[in-house]
Amino acid sequence: MVTARVPLTPHPDRLLPVGGAVRPIARRLYAAVRDLPIISPHGHVDARILRDDTPFTDPTALFIQPDHYVTRLLHAGGVALDRLGVGEGPLPEERAREAWRLFCANWPLFRGTPVQYWLASELAGIFGVTDRPDTADPDALYDQIAAQLSDVRNRPRALLDRFGITFLATTDDPADPLDAHAALAADPSVRTRVAPTFRPDRYLEVAGAGWVDAVKNLGAVAGVDTGHYDGYLAALEQRRRYFVAHGAVSADHGHADAAAIPLERAEAARLYAQALAGEVTAAAATAFRRHMIFEMARMSCEDGLVMTLHPGVYRNHHPATLAAFGPDTGHDIPTTVEFTRALRPLLERFGTHPNLHLVLFTVDPTVYAREIGPLAGFYPSLYAGVPWWFLDNPAAIRHFHESVTEIAGFGRLSGFIDDTRAFCSIPARHDMARRLDAGYLAGLVAAHRLDEDEALDTLTGLVRAQPRKVFKL
Amino acid sequence: MVTARVPLTPHPDRLLPVGGAVRPIARRLYAAVRDLPIISPHGHVDARILRDDTPFTDPTALFIQPDHYVTRLLHAGGVALDRLGVGEGPLPEERAREAWRLFCANWPLFRGTPVQYWLASELAGIFGVTDRPDTADPDALYDQIAAQLSDVRNRPRALLDRFGITFLATTDDPADPLDAHAALAADPSVRTRVAPTFRPDRYLEVAGAGWVDAVKNLGAVAGVDTGHYDGYLAALEQRRRYFVAHGAVSADHGHADAAAIPLERAEAARLYAQALAGEVTAAAATAFRRHMIFEMARMSCEDGLVMTLHPGVYRNHHPATLAAFGPDTGHDIPTTVEFTRALRPLLERFGTHPNLHLVLFTVDPTVYAREIGPLAGFYPSLYAGVPWWFLDNPAAIRHFHESVTEIAGFGRLSGFIDDTRAFCSIPARHDMARRLDAGYLAGLVAAHRLDEDEALDTLTGLVRAQPRKVFKL
Amino acid sequence: MVTARVPLTPHPDRLLPVGGAVRPIARRLYAAVRDLPIISPHGHVDARILRDDTPFTDPTALFIQPDHYVTRLLHAGGVALDRLGVGEGPLPEERAREAWRLFCANWPLFRGTPVQYWLASELAGIFGVTDRPDTADPDALYDQIAAQLSDVRNRPRALLDRFGITFLATTDDPADPLDAHAALAADPSVRTRVAPTFRPDRYLEVAGAGWVDAVKNLGAVAGVDTGHYDGYLAALEQRRRYFVAHGAVSADHGHADAAAIPLERAEAARLYAQALAGEVTAAAATAFRRHMIFEMARMSCEDGLVMTLHPGVYRNHHPATLAAFGPDTGHDIPTTVEFTRALRPLLERFGTHPNLHLVLFTVDPTVYAREIGPLAGFYPSLYAGVPWWFLDNPAAIRHFHESVTEIAGFGRLSGFIDDTRAFCSIPARHDMARRLDAGYLAGLVAAHRLDEDEALDTLTGLVRAQPRKVFKL
Structure with a gap:
């Protein structure tokens, strides 16, 4: 173990490619985007810490x-x-x-x-x-x-300014009154647009603990009777509209798989009634959730909320840790994911709908080249979410470009997403992405695959125009 | 967006490695193969455009x-x-x-x-x-x-000469009379050998639309009654011989999976009869097709046609696009593929047969290191098809070498395959492969893993000797 | 083909990164570990060739x-x-x-x-x-x-000294008397600690050929009646203790999958009795084996043997080669592997047990980033086994670091494992790993992600401290 003090001095060239010919190009590209404002369309900061500025x-x-x-x-x-x-x-x-x-x-x-x-x-x-x-x-x-x-x-608000964050999305329960967001929107001193994100997972998992009470409460908040399936749909639609009215741009979905398989209305209503009665089987709950993902896509076409999907995580892998410390404590573990078959019914119906923006995230990197690249390279509604969570590291980000960009081009990427609960890491994460993207593009220039003006236009697009386009800002 | 004119000048060093020590080696290697003739053992050019020289x-x-x-x-x-x-x-x-x-x-x-x-x-x-x-x-x-x-x-023929293409395989229906190929072969002014490829997919999918008429027609063309299973086998064998007589070197197979599982003759005959009667189940159709892949391997051992497999693509993912524009319009999407178990019965029977050359292609790159490399590193009949389709990009080709070559060596590769419908892209694609292979080999030389004479011998082998050996030219 | 003699002179910089800025760093790092003693915690050298020094x-x-x-x-x-x-x-x-x-x-x-x-x-x-x-x-x-x-x-013992091997684990049948190990331990001229490894695979596969005789013999060797389930467990426990007494540090398990699913004791006893009677189904044999992997973890918590798992290989893919030449003749072929779900019951029970060290190996590299990295990045008992077998090449080792280290850090790695049957390859394999690890760490230094003192401490740790810690030496 080192005992003498060693300076902590992040190097100006950190993460840029090392090769002689590439580094100067990467430096020039990075310099052009280093100080651009941060757009953060998906993350886990709590709006109340910003409202209260504690x-x-x-x-x-x-x-x-x-x-x-x-x-x-x-x-x-x-x-x-x-x-x-x-x-x-x-x-x-x-x-x-x-x-x-x-x-x-x-x-x-x-x-x-x-x-x-x-x-x-x-x-x-x-x-x-x-x-x-x-x-x-x-x-x-x-x-x-x-x-x-x-x-x-x-303080939180001062840091928000200092970080140059112009747009920040939070992640919120559909029953949330969004009063913190409203307060922030009403405060002229807050220059960042702080938008809620509609995250309905637990309302779609009808066999989950507390589901019956949750949908009852959702109905109360929405002013709709969720005692039957049509009311449940209406409550979700109403709350989505409420979120849109409070500035939301996306709805976020994270389930065991990505399947979207519609049921007949009567069958959906039947399963819903079973669920309310506490008599739903695991298989029926899965069928209902897959149906509801399809319905969520339909609603996205209607109300314009961008749909983000990030399936394939085994949540709370270690029950003892869950019991002692709660969820999101580091033991959610990825599993294999499949999109090609899972999303086919959804894409058949809505894949070329002009209102749908569907962003696919994964923590199983094998789907980048095999499924996400090819899908994003055909469907105009479908975007490749950049690597996040376990894949938010330099090697995985390069692998993502080599897998998805080579197949679908830069125009099909989501723009950078930090997805973080660590407030102070937001600028560091965006800066890392800018450095890595600059390095990747510099490599294409050095290999004579792109002109430098194209690389520069692409990089600034990834930072500025692409997230605005994909998330409809 | 750029408005001033920017020159389009492909750089002589494009795609070669950027590092100071590697580039000169790569240049020397590439220079040795840059102008070698093109051998194209699998592609989708239509022989009629060459015959008619339209x-x-x-x-x-x-x-x-x-x-x-x-x-x-x-x-x-x-x-x-x-x-x-x-x-x-x-x-x-x-x-x-x-x-x-x-x-x-x-x-x-x-x-x-x-x-x-x-x-x-x-x-x-x-x-x-x-x-x-x-x-x-x-x-x-x-x-x-x-x-x-x-x-x-x-014109097409002039371009064929200008491109330096000495061998060009097309992809053809087993019932095709191959008159265009015959005309080209009979014309002494055509210096390229234009060979048909036997592609029987639709005759093996007994639940496919139009299958009954197709096998009836195949029988008519072959002069064999396909009203029973033995006639069907005989018709396929006869047409394979016809293709061989017209210069074919390979039979190409692209189905949902790679399974080759033989049935008892009586069971195969029973399923065939069901299919003719329009009464086959989906499961039975799959079983029959898997049986027929096994039979295709047997026929390859008998008539010497190289067998190429490229399973694992969800065809026509977007039905509306299929209906409006036809197949092969950009929405075939890869799925997971499995070879180790799927091919075991085939390899048990024919894996060391001296007449079998089995080339495995994939659009699921996860099988390169896990299955194709290990299989090609043991079975003398089995070759690793180079990356194509969604994987025909620089990063995927390097990943292929890092996955397959590191396990099985260069001697187990197919040689470059362009697999293109875009006639003018043939030389660009082969040139890209030569550059990338030169770069990969130069990297091995620079890391002192190969002598430069070995790299040179390997690279010229990949361009010239390897496709001749694998495709029996 | 080359005919003139070409010198064979392995270059001092072989495998080190080529880039100008990185190579000097890599040279310095490698020089610090080049001559450190070799610790080989898993391999396939036969202890008798060392005892007999033939x-x-x-x-x-x-x-x-x-x-x-x-x-x-x-x-x-x-x-x-x-x-x-x-x-x-x-x-x-x-x-x-x-x-x-x-x-x-x-x-x-x-x-x-x-x-x-x-x-x-x-x-x-x-x-x-x-x-x-x-x-x-x-x-x-x-x-x-x-x-x-x-x-x-x-001679073998002289080479052992010359190679600088201070610890060498063999792989042994639980019924082995370990007399060769005892002789080596008793001989003061042998400076290498030669430890057996408990490898019980065939005793856990109750439908395997010869299983009935094998457990009978195991009972005889252990002095326990294996005619019933409790005796079988006791025999295994007894033999594990015998191995521990003879210097063993680990138990090694290689089955078709990684699942560890406990059965009720009565159910396990019932299946055991069926197996002894030769009446076990394939499904029951699988269930019993999965139960026994769970039991092996329990025993590891009790007796302290490190548990190594390497599932997912289709053994003896080519039956004719097996029949003619025996097992381990080059046609074991990898298949897909899954750990997240498979190990959950085991990790729920033992994942934070202070005595458990569980090392996961794979020949399916897709699990590195998706499962092994995330699991090793949470469970203190779980270590990522470095690449071996088909993945023991430079590209796969770099991919491993980029997949696992980026997620879980260097502290969760097993240290290098040679896993070889080729005695003379042991030093070459360890030297290769040291060069590649030095190169990877030098890349992090050159990218300003690590200070050079951190890289040096990490590299020496991987060679010296990490295998000692993981394998409890």
Whole structure:
């Protein structure tokens, strides 16, 4: 273990290609987009922290507790999650400091991952940290950051401005009153457009725990009787309209698979009634959910919400961790995904509908070349979501370009999506994407596959025009 | 968007590795094969255009209408297929010009894809185009190319010579009289050997539309009664011999999966009778087809036709496009493929048969390292087909080498296959492969894994000896 | 074909990255680990050749006959396995020479594979061969190596010392008396720790040929009545303890899939009784084996043996070759593998148990990013086995780092595993891994993702500390 202090100085050329001929091209391309505003069409920041502009309490609450990227790697390295305050609110100072010390001491666990890359960018770029955490005095580092967090310039809204975020989508329950979003929209001092995202997963999983109460409540919020299938559909449609009226641009869906298979109306109504009665089988629940994904596409054609799909994750793989610390604590594990057959009925009906924008995300990278590239290379409604979650690293992003872009071109990409719960990582993640895209394009220029003006136009398009087009901003 | 004219000048070093130490090696290797004749053992050129030597009518008929690579990307970018004349014959001039204008204006949609790379090579290399299409006057460009198409030096046969194509395989229906091939073979002015390929897919899919009439017609052509299973087998055998007599070297098979599972003769005869009576189930049709793939391997051992397999494509994914524009219009979408179990019965019986050459193609790249490399690294009959279709791009070709060659060596590869319907893309595609193979081999030399004489011998082998050996030329 | 002699001189920089900025970093990193001792926690050397220290008889017996990497590529290239003495003991000199001539003449078949790389390292590094085999006089080469094999300095134990191997695990049947291991442990002149590995596969496959006799014999060896399920469990537990007492550190499991699904004790006992009576169905045998994998994990928690899993290989794909030459003759072919669902019950019960170390190997590389990386990035018990077998090549190893390390960091890797039956390839394989890991880490340094001190600490950790930690040495 290193003991002498080692400086933490993110290099201006970091992540750019190393080769002599490519780097200067990449530098020029990156320089053109480095300071462009950030558009974040999908993520997990809570609108209430922006509305309330509550100061972050301490470094642990900011960098460790909410970020399952950090806590899962520490857990794998032998640090129990309770020592990190996972699933808890702000910790008493001594516990927060102890978690921070663990974080610093275990900094080498993050080597080679994008997590270390982002954290280094954030610590140095936002808080002026100059020592590599594993070589620093962790308590001094804690004090240094904590002091800055109490500064008004580091409150959430100030950071939003400082990060240059012009559009930020949150992820929200369909029954959410969206009052935080309304307050932010009504406040002229907030220059960022903060949009909700309609995330109806639990209302579509009729065998899920609490579903009966959830749809009952949804009906109450929507002012519609969800005691029968037509009311359920009407409630969903009503809440989608409510979200649209509050600035939402997309509806987001994450289920076990991507299948969209319509049922006859009577059959759907029958299964719905069974579900309300608590008598639905697992197979029927799956059939109903697949039907509802089809219905969601129909509604997207009607109300214009962009539809994003990210299937194929085994949620809460370790039940004991779920029980002790809640969901989204680092043990959602990918499985194989299939789109070609799963989406065929949906695409048959809506694939060339002018109102549909369907963005496919995956954590199974085998579908990039095999399915997403070919589908996005034909259907005008279908876009390839850039790599996220387990695939948000430099190698996977290059693999994505080599798989999808080579087949479908740059015009079929979603633009960068950060998908993060770690507020301070937003600029680091977008900056990483800009560097990697600049590097990939520079490689095409160096191989004489693109002219540099084409590369520049493509890169600025990926940052600015493409997310606006795909997410209808 | 760029407005000033930008020159279109394919660089001599294009696609070669960029690194300082590797490029000179790659240049030397590439220079040794750049001008070698082209062997094209599998493709989709129509022999009749060569027999008739009909001039190409216009740039749209040459570059856009027949090439689903081009039209699918334009379609994904929002251009309706009817505006491009997909599925139609030569267009009236104004429509052809309008399609050409769309093609030029949407040139940026092709960025980063091999389609743009090939088109640029063709436009500059064959027709002397000097302006990048999106920056050119599209009508002037149209006129420039159209004028050359009327020149006798740009008729199909002249181009065949100019391209240096010494062997060209077409893809043909087993009932085809092969008169075009016979005429070409009888014409001493034709220096290219134009060979038919036996493609019996629709005769093996007994539940397919029109199958009953097709086998009846096949019997008529073969002079055999196909009213029973033995006659059906005899008709196929007879037509294979007819193809062999007309110069065919391979039989090509593209079905939903790769399974080859023999049935007892009586069971096969029973299913055949059911099929003729229109009473076959989907499951029985699948069983029969899998049996027939096994039978095709047996026939290959007997008559020597190389067997090529390319399973795992969901054909005509968008029914409305099929109905309006026909098949092969850009919406065949890959699915997962499996070879290890699927081919075991076939390989158990014929895997070491000296007459069998079995070439496996895939559009699911996950099988390269997992199945094709290991299979080709043991069975002397089995060759790894190089990447084609959705995988015919620089990244996928490098991935193929890294997956298959590292496991099975260069001696187990098929040699380059262009598989194209776009006549003018043949030399561009072969040249791309030579550049990429030279670059890959140069990388091995630079990493001190191969001597340069070995790399040179390997590369010339891939271009010249390997396709001759694999396809028995 | 080359005829003049070409020198065989493995380059000091071989396999290191070529780029100007990266190579010097890689050289410095590699130099720091080049001469570190070798730890080999999993392989297939026979302990008896070490106990007996029998001289290798001839070059063919050393390099060709036992190495299915070599023989499968020659077989694919058209050389029948009987000409290579596969499955036979030492050959008469004339046959051994003839096999050696075939090996030399077919040296080009190995181009581009790691097999050629290892062989070149071994021939030059251990035996001072100076001519590339395909350009050498094969008989002179044979004589040169044969002469050295009779030298006492090239006996197995001397080579073990010369190779710097401090720990070597063999793979052994649970009924093995381990007398060879005991003799080696008792001999103070043996400085390498030679440890057995518990490999119970055939005892868990209750429908396998010879299973009834095998468990009967196991009971006899363990002194336990295996006529009922409890005795069977006790026998396995007893033999595991026996292995532990003889220095074993791990138990190794290779079945068709990775599933670990516990049965009720009574159900397991019932299936066991059926199996003893020869009346078990295939489905029941699979259920029993999946149950037993769960039991093996339980036993690992109790006795501390590291559990290694490597599922997903279709064994003996070509029955005629199995019949003529036996198993492990180059026609085991990978299939798809799944871990996320398969291991969930095991990980639910034991995933955070402090005694469990579970190492996952695969020959299906699609699971690296999708499943192994995410699992190893959460469960403290679970480690990612480095690429082996078909994936033990430079490209696959880089892909592994890009897939697993980017997600889970370096701390979740197994350390290098050679898994070889070719004794002389052990140092070449470990050296290759050190070069590639140095190159990968140098790339991270050059991209400013790691400081060089971090890279150095990581690389030495991968060679020295990580295998000691993972395999509890």
